[in-house]
Amino acid sequence: MADCPQPLCCRYGKPASGHVGAGFWGDYRHCDLPLWTAENLMKYIADNEEERIFDIVYYTGDLPPHNVWNQSRSDQLYATDTITNLLRKYFSNKIFYPALGNHEAAPCNLYPTPAIKSDNISWLYTSLADHWIQLGLPEDTRDSILRGAFYTTIVRPGLRLISLNMNYCASDNFWLYINSTDPLGQLQWLITWLQYAEDNDEKVHIIGHHPPRSCLGSFSWNFYRIINRYENTIAGQFYGHTHTDEIIVFYDQIEKRRPVSMAYLAPSLTPFSFKNPGYRVYLVDGEYENSTYWVLDHHTVIMNLTASNLLNRTTFVNEYSARDAYKMAYLFPTDWDNLIDRLMADIDGDMMGLVYKYYTKSYANGTACDHNCRMGLLCDFRTARSEDTSCLDFIPPQLLTVT
Ligand SMILES: [Zn+2]
Incomplete structure (x- = not known):
């Protein structure tokens, strides 16, 4: 049943009379991806993406499903x-x-956090x-995974990956209300x-689950300052959590309109809620010591869920x-900033419509x-x-008056 009274449906049972049951390959209503669809999707990627020669995979967490009221530690370990x-x-x-969801x-x-004596997360x-x-x-x-589920490692010559555990900044981690500044010294x-990367001429990719705007204030504003300071070292940031296809441009704290860093929020595999499953392949400049890694x-x-259920076979679309x-010459922060300006100038136009369509994974x-x-x-x-x-400072006054 896909329209049950719980926050997540499609877990068991038959639909009540008068209700339309969930599709075999998944459902837009309040359902996660069935395991057989996840497996089918991985097989599709393995069979079809070789031509794009992907070498490494960043995945940004949230492996267990959304039946959050009914999960034990062993359920979570089983999902992982x-x-x-x-x-x-x-x-x-x-x-x-990986990054942790x-x-x-x-x-x-x-x-x-380690300061909490009545509970711990070592399991x-x-x-x-x-x-x-x-x-x-x-x-x-x-060692650092055991300490806080964050780590750093070299992934290509001259490219360092830093995977952050954003649960130590997220506003929905209630333990942080005891100390939200930087409880594990992660910042x-x-x-x-x-x-270290700057001193050794390395570039850095940062991955994490929650985008930094989901962090509590002190962490997210300090994080922003750090990104500003190391703008020449950080070549990209990659997050998830929202399930939608989004970007975030970071700006200089002094020259407020100068874009300094890019974060990509890639689409999720889960269709929860009212989205198609999706994944993304990034083309990154690099292979050598002095590559930019931008x-x-x-x-x-995307996997078109309507077509997949109608045809009874998974149907993938190059979205x-x-x-x-977006008719962009490059994908540097300045290019994305220009795109947002272009979209703002024609906010009711087709290109902005396209951005929203992709936001929902079509x-x-x-x-x-x-x-x-x-x-x-x-x-x-x-x-x-x-x-x-x-962000309101960027909006032309005439657009702000329209309701
Ligand atoms: Zn999440």
Whole structure:
């Protein structure tokens, strides 16, 4: 049943009379992806993406489903184990670089800090360290994974990956209300490694689950300052959590209109809620010591859930490539900033409609997002900090008066 009274449906049972049951391959209503669809999707990627020669995989967490009221520690470990085995089965020659989601804990969201004596999260981190190292991380990441499920490693000559555990900044981790500044010293650790990278001419990719605007204020504003300071070292940031296809442009704190860094929020595999499943392939400049490792283009593929259920076979669609769809010469922060300006100048036009369509992974079309919805979306694209309204400074006054 796909329209049950719980927050997540499609778990068991038959639809009540008068209700339409869930589709075999998944459902737009309040349902996660069936395991057989996830497996089918991995097989599709393994069979079809070789031509794009992807080498490494960033995945940004949330492996367990959304039945958050009914999960035990063993359920979460079972979900992690199941997905790790599937990844290993279909991509035995790839290296995976994970970040930890909010759903891996039990209860979900609640990651106690080391200062909490009545609870701890070592049951998860011990298992994660084994799984992540099985998926290709080097053994020397184990200590920091056991400490806080964050780590750093070199992924290509001159490219360092830093994977952050954003549960130690997320506003839905209630343990942080005791100390939200930097409870595990993760920001201090981040600065140490960024300084190391700068000193050694390395570029850095940052991955994490929650986008930094989902962090509590002190962390997210400090994080923003760090990104500003190391703008020449950080070549890209990659997050998830929202399930939608979004970007975030970071700006200079002094020269407020100068874009300094790019974060990509890639689409999720889950259709929860009212989205198609999707994944993304990034084309990154690099292979050599002095490569820039900036994203040159990205390509998003969706599984059309309506067609898949109608035809009774999974149906994949090349949804779009960024440069082509948005008519961009490059994908540097300045180019994305220019795109947002172009979209703002024609906010009720077709291109902005396309942005919204892709935001929902082609579930909805642009007409479903009215003027104010479009303004909100563009504002979000310029908001990397929580409780930050500075995106309003970019909006021409005549647009603000329209309701
Ligand atoms: Zn999440």
